[in-house]
Amino acid sequence: MAFQQMQKDRVKLTHSLRKLGLTRQLSILFNKIIFSSLNETHENDIDAQRLVLVINLYCIVGTLYLIFFSIQSFITHQFELTTTLALCAFFAIGNSLYLHHTGNYRRAGDVVVVMTLVLFLYLISTGGVDNTGPLWSYTLPPLVLFIYGLRKGGLVLSSFILISMFLMFFPDNAIQSTNYSYNFKVRYFSTFLGVCLISSICEYSRYHSNNLLKKLQKSIQLEAHTDVLTNLYNRRYMHDKIDKLIHKTQLNTKPCSILLCDLDHFKSINDNYGHPCGDQVLIETATRMKNCLRSNDIAARWGGEEFMIILPETNQDAAFLVAEKLRKRLCEEEVYCSKDSLSVSMSIGMLQITTGYNLEDILNNVDDALYAAKRNGRNCTQIYNHSVP
Numbered sequence: 001m002a003f004q005q006m007q008k009d010r011v012k013l014t015h016s017l018r019k020l021g022l023t024r025q026l027s028i029l030f031n032k033i034i035f036s037s038l039n040e041t042h043e044n045d046i047d048a049q050r051l052v053l054v055i056n057l058y059c060i061v062g063t064l065y066l067i068f069f070s071i072q073s074f075i076t077h078q079f080e081l082t083t084t085l086a087l088c089a090f091f092a093i094g095n096s097l098y099l100h101h102t103g104n105y106r107r108a109g110d111v112v113v114v115m116t117l118v119l120f121l122y123l124i125s126t127g128g129v130d131n132t133g134p135l136w137s138y139t140l141p142p143l144v145l146f147i148y149g150l151r152k153g154g155l156v157l158s159s160f161i162l163i164s165m166f167l168m169f170f171p172d173n174a175i176q177s178t179n180y181s182y183n184f185k186v187r188y189f190s191t192f193l194g195v196c197l198i199s200s201i202c203e204y205s206r207y208h209s210n211n212l213l214k215k216l217q218k219s220i221q222l223e224a225h226t227d228v229l230t231n232l233y234n235r236r237y238m239h240d241k242i243d244k245l246i247h248k249t250q251l252n253t254k255p256c257s258i259l260l261c262d263l264d265h266f267k268s269i270n271d272n273y274g275h276p277c278g279d280q281v282l283i284e285t286a287t288r289m290k291n292c293l294r295s296n297d298i299a300a301r302w303g304g305e306e307f308m309i310i311l312p313e314t315n316q317d318a319a320f321l322v323a324e325k326l327r328k329r330l331c332e333e334e335v336y337c338s339k340d341s342l343s344v345s346m347s348i349g350m351l352q353i354t355t356g357y358n359l360e361d362i363l364n365n366v367d368d369a370l371y372a373a374k375r376n377g378r379n380c381t382q383i384y385n386h387s388v389p
Helices: 002-035 048-074 077-100 104-126 131-167 183-225 235-251 266-273 276-291 318-333 359-375
Strands: 256-265 298-303 306-312 335-337 340-341 346-353 381-383
Touching: 048 077, 048 104, 048 131, 048 183, 048 340, 077 104, 104 131, 104 346, 131 335, 235 256, 235 276, 235 306, 235 346, 235 359, 256 266, 256 359, 266 298, 276 298, 276 306, 276 318, 276 335, 276 340, 298 359, 306 318, 318 335, 318 381, 346 359, 359 381
Parallel strands: 346 381
Antiparallel strands: 256 306, 256 346, 298 306, 335 340
């Protein structure tokens, strides 16, 4: 009996695991379908992910609704309504495919809003089925505000309300083909404005919370990528940056160079004057380094007394001039620490990134160039080449 019970439990467990596996596969498939239109640029963009999710879901779910009611209206011989709903379903599918192939979620959002506005105005002007057409427009405020935000979304909704009021309260026009009772019109617009108000409050709350999250995320990222002492970028940030530069170098022919700088005899400064004085030397070095670089150059504290600089769109000759300018700027003025003034020098290794380099190659080669500068007597710049001993 105990063995049979164990067999039953094992069978149940197997079925549960299969269901869990199927659920996971469906979840992965769903994410692939919904977020497949996101390119590398927008993979970490929360706003882009939200819009892609809403647009895809709206197109998919909306298509199912449109097809269902299109069939229903065909059965009841409302062929004009059938054609309109079928065309909207066709545009919804086409818009989802367009988003999938181009990744242009803003244009796809425009198509969703315009298509929805046209459909709802058509339903208001014709009444739909038994004058229930206007009821579908209650879904419009949250959609428009979600896609466009408060300012632009408010303008779109205001335009929709004005056109709808014209159609309903002035039925003697060439467009309106049905009449609504006065009580229905008053209650419809009152409730629609209520939905607009509630949707606006929700959107404002979402927008405010999202901004706070972005600021917090930016602050955390900055803290994770910044050296506390020198306020330069840190080693982790430079690793990511070099990886991106390698990818860019493979795509275009623009040169890029890297400098690896090391303060000469820094250990003796810490030993003779103390670590606070050594920290002051590092801070002053970072300050002078920033003053010598362009706004698009990237400087980081690589570790200890080492600094790394990325010089985008800079060839070997230009990078050498920058390195020498930086080295001379550090040497020409003494660093003041309490009552002492210290003379500081720097050795620099230099490398121009070329196609075929990976991260390990770059770091090893520029490190070899730096050590060559040390062996050549320090306080100099050494360009990497294959003959460096």
